[in-house]
Amino acid sequence: xxxxxxxxxxxxxxxxxxxxxxxxxxxxxxxxxxxxxxxxxxxxxxxxxxxxxxxxxxxxxxxxxxxxxxxxxxxxxxxxxxxxxxxxxxxxxxxxxxxxxxxxxxxxxxxxxxxxxxxxxxxxxxxxxxxxxxxxxxxxxxxxxxxxxxxxxxxxxxxxxxxxxxxxxxxxxxxxxxxxxxxxxxxxxxxxxxxxxxxxxxxxxxxxxxxxxxxx
Numbered sequence: 001x002x003x004x005x006x007x008x009x010x011x012x013x014x015x016x017x018x019x020x021x022x023x024x025x026x027x028x029x030x031x032x033x034x035x036x037x038x039x040x041x042x043x044x045x046x047x048x049x050x051x052x053x054x055x056x057x058x059x060x061x062x063x064x065x066x067x068x069x070x071x072x073x074x075x076x077x078x079x080x081x082x083x084x085x086x087x088x089x090x091x092x093x094x095x096x097x098x099x100x101x102x103x104x105x106x107x108x109x110x111x112x113x114x115x116x117x118x119x120x121x122x123x124x125x126x127x128x129x130x131x132x133x134x135x136x137x138x139x140x141x142x143x144x145x146x147x148x149x150x151x152x153x154x155x156x157x158x159x160x161x162x163x164x165x166x167x168x169x170x171x172x173x174x175x176x177x178x179x180x181x182x183x184x185x186x187x188x189x190x191x192x193x194x195x196x197x198x199x200x201x202x203x204x205x206x207x208x209x210x211x212x213x214x215x216x
Contacts, residue, residue, distance in 0.1 A: 014056045021060025023116045036151020053144040061119040068123020109139030
């Protein structure tokens, strides 16, 4: 991601931000944090990083919102299985939005890991499109600005931070892999438990055959 951002600049920023907002698992913290570092180094403009990132995030958010709004719930649930999402996950997103009113969208757009799926939940919950955009804007601006400014602030120490990260890279990679495996195993068990609670399909009952007279 860092190499692509360094070489492609704003194009990479747009692609990463748009894909992450479409619920594709890409770290927005790495995207905007390293873009802030590049802005400190003079390769990008911090103002353009924020403006471009917000625009790409909102565009991707509307893709996820539209999917939640127009795609049938069973289709979303089947597609969600490929991302290890259960029907309970969709239900929690709906309840989160329904129980907290409009402020749930801007707050959710500022929370890591949750922010992408808030758009999908808003579409499922039937939030009007214009209202969704107006509610998403402040949360998106706050998140993108904060992460990009953090990257800009650590720009002077980026060489040292990169060296420290490379020293601990193998240990960190092992921890991340173990966490991903454990998380995937947990999600698979949740999906299997949920599938086990589904009622068995009822086979259609064929109508009784009419009595036939036995020839004498």
